[in-house]
Amino acid sequence: MKHLYLHEDHQIFREALRKFLEKEAYPFYEQWEEDRLIPRSFWEKMGGQGFLCPDIDEVYGGSGTDWGFSVVIIEELERIGSGTVGIGLHNDIVVPYLTSYGTDEQKQRWLPKCTTGEIISAIAMTEPGTGSDLANIKTTAVLNGDHFILNGQKTFITNGIHSDLIIVACKTDPQAVPSYKGISLLVVERNAPGFSRGRKLNKVGLYCQDTAELIFEDCIVPKENLLGEEGKGFSYLMEKLQQERLVVAIAAQVAAEEMLSMTINYVKSREAFGKAVSKFQNTQFKIAEMATEIEMGRAFLDQLIASHISGQEIVTKVSMAKYKLTEMAKEVAAECMQLHGGYGYMEEYKIARRYRDIPVASIYAGTNEIMKTIIAKNLGL
Structure with a gap:
């Protein structure tokens, strides 16, 4: 579907990023998983191509873009694997504290190196x-x-x-x-x-x-x-949690989309009892249910991203998205693994990794129980 907040420049940027990742990330991701670490050299390559903190003002080494470019980066990194989450944290969670609350001296000291990958933040x-x-x-x-x-x-x-x-x-x-x-x-x-x-x-x-x-x-x-x-630290943390939780919701949505896509491909190619697994009614119903949940999630999420970019305060709805989309992604992971059968439990199938990676999204950036508490409070309960 067409995203509400993306224009031609964002699409050109996405294509450039995809070409970069196809060369510099996809071939090496399995090795990074084995090494339990993404090498600093990848961060530096990301920075060299303008894929770190693109929304930072040009005077500090960024490109001064709108946040839609950052969303493109979050989405394309998640398609590789959820283990890339630290780059999104650097771009869209930590560095915004520096741009919002830092003095000019602090910004000049730190931000240019944040855009090149020389500085990795936490x-x-x-x-x-x-x-x-x-x-x-x-x-x-x-x-x-x-x-x-x-x-x-x-x-x-x-x-x-x-x-x-x-x-x-x-x-x-x-x-x-x-x-x-x-x-x-x-x-x-x-x-x-x-x-x-x-x-x-x-x-x-x-x-x-x-x-x-x-x-x-x-x-x-x-x-x-x-x-x-x-x-003022606590108030700063509260102010920045809207974007942090939106980042988590975006990653969960993309993970669900990727899991559904790989599972559709699998059930079409896998045969049982003389026909493709995709021909069984149970498979069709499960796929239809997941596709519907995912499509509804995307519509809600895109609306929120557009509202966030326009500067609206949408804390309640972002809390809803963070809770709902991470829970949905966990359910999709379980269903997709089941549809893969025994092969879904094998490491060579990507669904196994997705199944491991997705549960923590309902825990970090505020647990989903905290999200429900925020929603209830803001509904006047």
Whole structure:
């Protein structure tokens, strides 16, 4: 279907990106999965072709595009595999904090290298004892002269191994009432004294996406690395969650579309009892049900993306999309694996990887239970 927010320039951009990925990503993705890491060289190639942070202002090395170009990148990377999620996180979740809340000096210092792939970014919110309850994080930062002393531990951090620049949510005022008013955002650079990386985490899926623990032990962070105003961190996080959850919804939708496409191809070619599996009524009904859910999901999602690009606040609907589309993608994964039969459980069939990769989408960026809480609250309940 024709996307509401895309024009000819976006289509030309998509074709260029696809050609790049066919050469630089598709042939190597299985190796990246085995290595449990996407090489930095791929990031640098992405940057060299203008596929990192295209919406950054030209003065900072970007192309100044509308967010539709970023959506194209999210979609095409997801078609390769969900393990590319860290690039979307860099482009559309972390870097927007710098563009929105950074000083001009901070932008000049960091953004140009974010567009080239020299700097890979991450955001550190989740802690071993704190997930969705951000107001009660335990990581602290105490101002001492011209620097903050940061102490705490973060976990499940996407791009945790590669990251050169990490936005860390921390308490600069642990006594604040309510507690969320004590949260600030500090930007920690790769070589900061007292910063180390813990385990590279071994996940059920998303093998090539590096995820790690981060440790801050009397970590020295220059006060110039405070992002925005002290004590405003929680409100900044809330403001940016609309786009973050929309990114997750887009990836889930594309994953579902890809799983349906590969399954249709499979059932047409696979024979049982003397005829193609696609000729059985059960197969036809399952495919028809999934195709309908996916088509409805795409219509809703495209409307939301267009509204987001136009600057509308659509937190409730984005929460609906994040919840519904990630749940739909999980259901599609299960049905598509079933339609593949025993072969669906074999690693050489891509549905096996999709089946592993998709469940976490209902957990990160706020669990689907949190999404339902937001929806209910905003409906006046």
